Amino acid sequence: MYHDLKRYYHWVGMKRDVVDWVSKCNTCSLVKAEHQVAGGLLLSLPIPEWKWDRITMDFVVGLPIWRTYDTICVIMDRLTKSANFLTIKKIDGAAVFG
Incomplete structure (x- = not known):
């Protein structure tokens, strides 16, 4: 946090x-690296054998309204x-996967 602040102040x-403020901050103590579960090894995704066999989806939201x-x-x-x-119109999880 100190390094982030020293850029501006x-x-x-x-x-x-x-250091004193962070040591008294409850949120800071909960998210310390020592309290985080270590991540596992990265696994590669299976290579698809056919077109459209494996897809990825994403949503670009918050765009200006058009029609x-x-x-x-x-x-x-x-x-x-x-x-x-x-x-598509504004979405929520229920509309997409419902």
Whole structure:
């Protein structure tokens, strides 16, 4: 946190003040690296054998409204990297997977 703050602020005794404040912060103590579960090994995704056998999806949200649409659904084939883009109305999880 000190390194982030020192880019914008400086005062005498700043490092000591930041260390003192962080040591008293409940949130800071809960998210310390020693309390985090170590991640496992990275696993590669299986290589698809056929077009459109494995896809990835993502949503581009918060766009300006155009003809009642404000979201783009991106569906991408992992083998060929070809993508389809669908304009859709504002979404929530229930609308997509319901």
